[in-house]
Amino acid sequence: MTPRPTTTPDHLRDAVPGHLRDAVAAARQDVTTLHGELLRWGLVAWTAGNVSARVRDPRGEGDLAVIKPSGLAYDDLTPDSMVVLDLDGNVLEGTLSPSSDTGSHLYVYRNLPDVGGVVHTHSPYATAWAARREPVPCVLTAIADEFGGEIPVGPFALIGNESIGAGIVDTLTGHRSPAVLMASHGVFTIGATAKAAVKAAVMCEDAARAVHLARQLGPVEPLRDEDIDILYTRYQNVYGQH
Amino acid sequence: MTPRPTTTPDHLRDAVPGHLRDAVAAARQDVTTLHGELLRWGLVAWTAGNVSARVRDPRGEGDLAVIKPSGLAYDDLTPDSMVVLDLDGNVLEGTLSPSSDTGSHLYVYRNLPDVGGVVHTHSPYATAWAARREPVPCVLTAIADEFGGEIPVGPFALIGNESIGAGIVDTLTGHRSPAVLMASHGVFTIGATAKAAVKAAVMCEDAARAVHLARQLGPVEPLRDEDIDILYTRYQNVYGQH
Amino acid sequence: MTPRPTTTPDHLRDAVPGHLRDAVAAARQDVTTLHGELLRWGLVAWTAGNVSARVRDPRGEGDLAVIKPSGLAYDDLTPDSMVVLDLDGNVLEGTLSPSSDTGSHLYVYRNLPDVGGVVHTHSPYATAWAARREPVPCVLTAIADEFGGEIPVGPFALIGNESIGAGIVDTLTGHRSPAVLMASHGVFTIGATAKAAVKAAVMCEDAARAVHLARQLGPVEPLRDEDIDILYTRYQNVYGQH
Amino acid sequence: MTPRPTTTPDHLRDAVPGHLRDAVAAARQDVTTLHGELLRWGLVAWTAGNVSARVRDPRGEGDLAVIKPSGLAYDDLTPDSMVVLDLDGNVLEGTLSPSSDTGSHLYVYRNLPDVGGVVHTHSPYATAWAARREPVPCVLTAIADEFGGEIPVGPFALIGNESIGAGIVDTLTGHRSPAVLMASHGVFTIGATAKAAVKAAVMCEDAARAVHLARQLGPVEPLRDEDIDILYTRYQNVYGQH
Numbered sequence: 001m002t003p004r005p006t007t008t009p010d011h012l013r014d015a016v017p018g019h020l021r022d023a024v025a026a027a028r029q030d031v032t033t034l035h036g037e038l039l040r041w042g043l044v045a046w047t048a049g050n051v052s053a054r055v056r057d058p059r060g061e062g063d064l065a066v067i068k069p070s071g072l073a074y075d076d077l078t079p080d081s082m083v084v085l086d087l088d089g090n091v092l093e094g095t096l097s098p099s100s101d102t103g104s105h106l107y108v109y110r111n112l113p114d115v116g117g118v119v120h121t122h123s124p125y126a127t128a129w130a131a132r133r134e135p136v137p138c139v140l141t142a143i144a145d146e147f148g149g150e151i152p153v154g155p156f157a158l159i160g161n162e163s164i165g166a167g168i169v170d171t172l173t174g175h176r177s178p179a180v181l182m183a184s185h186g187v188f189t190i191g192a193t194a195k196a197a198v199k200a201a202v203m204c205e206d207a208a209r210a211v212h213l214a215r216q217l218g219p220v221e222p223l224r225d226e227d228i229d230i231l232y233t234r235y236q237n238v239y240g241q242h
Numbered sequence: 243m244t245p246r247p248t249t250t251p252d253h254l255r256d257a258v259p260g261h262l263r264d265a266v267a268a269a270r271q272d273v274t275t276l277h278g279e280l281l282r283w284g285l286v287a288w289t290a291g292n293v294s295a296r297v298r299d300p301r302g303e304g305d306l307a308v309i310k311p312s313g314l315a316y317d318d319l320t321p322d323s324m325v326v327l328d329l330d331g332n333v334l335e336g337t338l339s340p341s342s343d344t345g346s347h348l349y350v351y352r353n354l355p356d357v358g359g360v361v362h363t364h365s366p367y368a369t370a371w372a373a374r375r376e377p378v379p380c381v382l383t384a385i386a387d388e389f390g391g392e393i394p395v396g397p398f399a400l401i402g403n404e405s406i407g408a409g410i411v412d413t414l415t416g417h418r419s420p421a422v423l424m425a426s427h428g429v430f431t432i433g434a435t436a437k438a439a440v441k442a443a444v445m446c447e448d449a450a451r452a453v454h455l456a457r458q459l460g461p462v463e464p465l466r467d468e469d470i471d472i473l474y475t476r477y478q479n480v481y482g483q484h
Numbered sequence: 485m486t487p488r489p490t491t492t493p494d495h496l497r498d499a500v501p502g503h504l505r506d507a508v509a510a511a512r513q514d515v516t517t518l519h520g521e522l523l524r525w526g527l528v529a530w531t532a533g534n535v536s537a538r539v540r541d542p543r544g545e546g547d548l549a550v551i552k553p554s555g556l557a558y559d560d561l562t563p564d565s566m567v568v569l570d571l572d573g574n575v576l577e578g579t580l581s582p583s584s585d586t587g588s589h590l591y592v593y594r595n596l597p598d599v600g601g602v603v604h605t606h607s608p609y610a611t612a613w614a615a616r617r618e619p620v621p622c623v624l625t626a627i628a629d630e631f632g633g634e635i636p637v638g639p640f641a642l643i644g645n646e647s648i649g650a651g652i653v654d655t656l657t658g659h660r661s662p663a664v665l666m667a668s669h670g671v672f673t674i675g676a677t678a679k680a681a682v683k684a685a686v687m688c689e690d691a692a693r694a695v696h697l698a699r700q701l702g703p704v705e706p707l708r709d710e711d712i713d714i715l716y717t718r719y720q721n722v723y724g725q726h
Numbered sequence: 727m728t729p730r731p732t733t734t735p736d737h738l739r740d741a742v743p744g745h746l747r748d749a750v751a752a753a754r755q756d757v758t759t760l761h762g763e764l765l766r767w768g769l770v771a772w773t774a775g776n777v778s779a780r781v782r783d784p785r786g787e788g789d790l791a792v793i794k795p796s797g798l799a800y801d802d803l804t805p806d807s808m809v810v811l812d813l814d815g816n817v818l819e820g821t822l823s824p825s826s827d828t829g830s831h832l833y834v835y836r837n838l839p840d841v842g843g844v845v846h847t848h849s850p851y852a853t854a855w856a857a858r859r860e861p862v863p864c865v866l867t868a869i870a871d872e873f874g875g876e877i878p879v880g881p882f883a884l885i886g887n888e889s890i891g892a893g894i895v896d897t898l899t900g901h902r903s904p905a906v907l908m909a910s911h912g913v914f915t916i917g918a919t920a921k922a923a924v925k926a927a928v929m930c931e932d933a934a935r936a937v938h939l940a941r942q943l944g945p946v947e948p949l950r951d952e953d954i955d956i957l958y959t960r961y962q963n964v965y966g967q968h
Contacts, residue, residue, distance in 0.1 A: 041771065045283065045448035046441055048384060071482030100481050122384050122448070128455035131381050131462045139857050141885070141911045142774060142848050158472060159383070184465060185383045199772055206771035206848070213854035215459055217941055220857045223910060227884060234886060239826050240797030287525065287690035288683055290626060313724025342723050364626050364690070370697030373623050373704050400711060401625070402718060426707060427625045457701055529767065529932035530925055532868060555966030584965050606868050606932070612939035615865050615946050642953060643867070644960055668949060669867045699943055 015092040016084055020055055020064060024093070027053040027066040027194070028079035034119075034198045039074050041202045043123040047071050050099040053194035054109050054116045055084075062086055065109055069096035100159065107165020108190060112172070117194030119201045122186035125208035129153075130181035136208050139220045143211075144228040145235035146203045148176025156183040164188075176232060179204040257334040258326055262297055262306060266335070269295040269308040269436075270321035276361075276440045281316050283444045285365040289313050292341040295436035296351050296358045297326075304328055307351055311338035342401065349407020350432060354414070359436030361443045364428035367450035371395075372423035378450050381462045385453075386470040387477035388445045390418025398425040406430075418474060421446040499576040500568055504539055504548060508577070511537040511550040511678070512563035518603075518682045523558050525686045527607040531555050534583040537678035538593050538600045539568075546570055549593055553580035584643065591649020592674060596656070601678030603685045606670035609692035613637075614665035620692050623704045627695075628712040629719035630687045632660025640667040648672075660716060663688040741818040742810055746781055746790060750819070753779040753792040753920075754805035760845075760924045765800050767928045769849040773797050776825040779920035780835050780842045781810075788812055791835055795822035826885065833891020834916060838898070843920030845927045848912035851934035855879075856907035862934050865946045869937075870954040871961035872929045874902025882909040890914075902958060905930040 016024050034051045038044045052067035066082050083094035087110050089103065099105070105118045129136050129151075136151040138144055143151070154171040157163035168188045171180045178200040179189045187204055191197035214220045223231075258266050276293045280286045294309035308324050325336035329352050331345065341347075347360045371378050371393075378393040380386055385393070396413040399405035410430045413422045420442040421431040429446055433439035456462045465473075500508050518535045522528045536551035550566050567578035571594050573587065583589070589602045613620050613635075620635040622628055627635070638655040641647035652672045655664045662684040663673040671688055675681035698704045707715075742750050760777045764770045778793035792808050809820035813836050815829065825831075831844045855862050855877075862877040864870055869877070880897040883889035894914045897906045904926040905915045913930055917923035940946045949957075 046444045048445075048448070069483065096483055100477075122382075122452065124448070124452050124455055127382065127452045128459070131452065131456035132460050133463065134460065139910060140848075140853065158469060160472075160476060184381060184463065202772045203774075206774070206850070210848065210850050210853045210857065212455060212459065213850055213938060214857035217854070217938065218858050218860065221859065221910065230884060230886075235826075241795065241822055288686045290687075290690070311725065338725055342719075364624075364694065366690070366694050367697055369624065369694045370701070373694065373698035374702050375705065376702065400714060402714075426623060426705065454697060454701065530928045532929075532932070553967065580967055584961075606866075606936065608932070608936050609939055611866065611936045612943070615936060615940035616944050617947065618944065642956060644956075668865060668947065696939060696943065 016064065017057075017061065019059065020057060023055045024064060024066060024084055025079070027055050028082045028084075030194055031066050031068065031082055032077050032079050034194050035068060035074050035077050037198050038119070038121060038201070041205070043121040043201055043205055044074070045122070047073060049119075049121040049123075050101055050105075051119050051194055051198060052099075052102075052105040052117065056116070063109065064092065065102075065106060067102055067105060068099045069094065070099050072096070101164075103160075103162070104164040104168065104188070107162050108168055108188075111165070111169045112190065114192065115190045115197075117191045117197035119189045119191075119194070119197040120186065121201050121205075123201065123205040123208070125212050126151075126179075126181060126187045126205050127185075128212065129208050130186055131184055133181075133183045135181065136204075136211050137220070137222055138228055139211055139214065139222055140207065141223070141231055142203070143207045144223055144231035145239070146200070147179065147207065148232035148236075149228055151177050151179050151181060151204060151207065154180045154182045154188075156185070258306065259299075259303065261301065262299060265297045266306060266308060266326055267321070269297050270324045270326075272436055273308050273310065273324055274319050274321050276436050277310060277316050277319050279440050280361070280363060280443070283447070285363040285443055285447055286316070287364070289315060291363040291365075292343055292347075292361070293436055293440060294341075294344075294347045294360050298358070305351065306334065307344075307348060309344055309347060310341045311336065312341050314338065343406075345402075345404065346406040346410065346430070349404050350410055350430075353407070353411045354432065356434065357432045357439075359433045359439035361431045361433075361436070361439040362428065363443050363447075365443065365447035365450070367454050368393075368421075368423060368429045368447050369427075370454065371450050372428055373426055375423075375425045377423065378446075378453050379462070379464055380470055381453055381456065381464055382449065383465070383473055384445070385449045386465055386473035387481070388442070389421065389449065390474035390478075391470055393419050393421050393423060393446060393449060396422045396424045396430075398427070500548065501541075501545065503543065504541060507539045508548060508550060508568055509563070511539050512566045512568075514678055515550050515552065515566055516561050516563050518678050519552060519558050519561050521682050522603070522605060522685070525689070527605040527685055527689055528558070529606070531557060533605040533607075534585055534589075534603070535678055535682060536583075536586075536589045536602050540600070547593065548576065549586075549590060551586055551589060552583045553578065554583050556580070585648075587644070587646070588648040588652065588672070591646050592652055592672075595649070595653045596674065598676065599674045599681075601675045601681035603673045603675075603678070603681040604670065605685050605689075607685065607689040607692070609696050610635075610663075610665060610671045610689050611669075612696065613692050614670055615668055617665075617667045619665065620688075620695050621704070621706055622712055623695055623698065623706055624691065625707070625715055626687070627691045628707055628715035629723070630684070631663065631691065632716035632720075633712055635661050635663050635665060635688060635691060638664045638666045638672075640669070742790065743783075743787065745785065746783060749781045750790060750792060750810055751805070753781050754808045754810075756920055757792050757794065757808055758803050758805050760920050761794060761800050761803050763924050764845070764847060764927070767931070769847040769927055769931055770800070771848070773799060775847040775849075776827055776831075776845070777920055777924060778825075778828075778831045778844050782842070789835065790818065791828075791832060793828055793831060794825045795820065796825050798822065827890075829886075829888065830890040830894065830914070833888050834894055834914075837891070837895045838916065840918065841916045841923075843917045843923035845915045845917075845920070845923040846912065847927050847931075849927065849931040849934070851938050852877075852905075852907060852913045852931050853911075854938065855934050856912055857910055859907075859909045861907065862930075862937050863946070863948055864954055865937055865940065865948055866933065867949070867957055868929070869933045870949055870957035871965070872926070873905065873933065874958035874962075875954055877903050877905050877907060877930060877933060880906045880908045880914075882911070 083098035154167040189200035325340035396409040431442035567582035673684035809824035880893040915926035
């Protein structure tokens, strides 16, 4: 079971290794800024959504994660208010309790080494699909681009042990989608960076909304698998700046 | 019947007891700021929504309430424009008429001693459920967290006497939910503080919207009672900063 | 037929009588500010919506109207860019062409002497009811408060002659509602002031949206006529500051 | 096939002819500002939408186009970050890769000489109609004004060759509408200027939303063809400042 982060003994705090200090400082800033993007794109109500970033340890002594404190208003977030933990959940820096979803974020980092950022939201349209436990079908080119197929549904899992983390990892392993709709709950997204995970959360809600609206007035024709493959491959390789 | 606040004799104004002056000043500021949150989260149109805060009297001589003046634009609200009343509806400070919903707020304070804040909105999705007189079912973990079950419906009641207040108190007594959908009307929420009541109003609209969207495209599976209990208990005790 | 305002001869411009100059200046400012409210409350796309104000002539020599120029972006509106006309459509001040809806606004001022402000929008939910040519039923207390019954539908009418104006006046005469849903077109609202007409436009969209959302998931119980009467009478007399 | 812009040899960069420098600078500014309008009117998520402007060469030696770089955040766009290409896709100025939709924009410019601006979005309601491959019917006067009839659907086409561009041109040729709903994809709009194309994109989403909402609760009566003709002709000639 994931250790309860809030029971970390005081002697472990302020324990970020010197060679990771700059990377942690940069991640604190990134994660603060990216929570503003959750708000801006309408993905969160009140304090219900969080972003974390992995800080890779080039010496291989153990990666860290930077995450939002629990229940703080987005306006009140600052780089200094963020919580820094090791991937076992020990708090290394921070006086506030970390997000109650921290255990799920850390499980993802421990089990998916390529993931550099995790985002959790209850964004409304995606959560509606999650409530029905129905994947968002790949009926638009933008969904093929970003998700390479449908946006899948993960299991129903209670918070407080590893079951949410395991549900995320099991569902996304071997799947192109960086987003999973956790049944009766909400969205988790992953990315090579925290920014990429936030982008996936924005695009997941955008896809969920467009297909919701389309389906309200009639059936929608799915894309062909070969077209999805062409679109996904092209987008992952050509889009953006390289 | 609740006294008409606007008929308070002039000699009662500026009558806040000295030992409550600081608490009243703080409440004026809080209530002003929190009205901005109603606007920010899309819960109100024009001037249709209000927040109040109880000011507790540690001497037990009688609590007070601070509430928005009637019909004022949210942009024009200032701490000084707020109205201070005793719980019988006598205006102690303020030159403007208090919100036309004041009687309902005061009834709640008189009858639910633990309540420190009350919010009223016509937020659109919650009001849609209220119009159908249908509770929002507990089909998402966030609803179990915040409301501990469905968001209940209160009776249809006309403004101007105690029937709205009584409908709120009767519905919420013995219920975990801090929100009630008043039939054919809108939402009232309560909290230990005015901020907590505003949070409940934000989360009520968020829940009402997500379930609305979910139900538009198919049936939604309810959570099991034992899972709701686990989620509610955990959230009330672990979430946020302690 | 309403004279084409844009054909006003030059010698009529800058022809506001001296005793109305201050009132015209105040109306220019009001109308500019109120267009910002259309934007803020989501009632308009691009430039599709307009507000006008009547300037009453205390000497009885002829009221004036101040209205938005046609096709100007809301950000570019200033008091100086507004167009001042007499109620026959002669431009007295202004170098820009007035709103293409000017003829309808002026028809209302000529035929409803109590009206001091007119607003036109294509706000989305209200326009949806207008497209179906279906009144918004009075199923919420807020609708009883503001509209005193259903929000009625006016006839289909083409722009360019008096038929829109006549449709507005015919529908609203003898009706409590300050808003009319013009068939297959959009919303016109009236008020004692331009601000009151803007409030009616905001509340019309709010009502149209709430009832739309309610009806999407099931039938909605109408309010009883006697309750509507009580609510409407109370709201018109008690709400706000007097 | 459209040349891959990113393979432009370095010696072609900074190759804007001297007599077009001022017009290119103005277009860089316009296109930057207009991307802000996509954001403001809710037409885009993250970076998924783009605006381009044609720069006409009065000497007839070859028009240019100014377009957004691929994958850049809207907040980070500046006039200097824009990419300038000739209509065959050779980059003349710019260090960033142009939008991945550049080929489609250029195809439109090459084949529709009157077009001065092109916009592409996945705006949610319009994309919902595109997903169903269903035109937006002309049931509102505003749709007759702007589109002169229904908003048509173009073919399904994959990005990367000329098929999207050809689908846009084939669908809009001989059609009054400046907007086309590309099947299972999104919206392309054209205009005499980039600003006109942005306006068409805003109005297309507004129309798509209003008709979506109308149709959700019942059937909608179409306008008569003769009324559409009257409205379209009048709006194109009378609306705005001339």
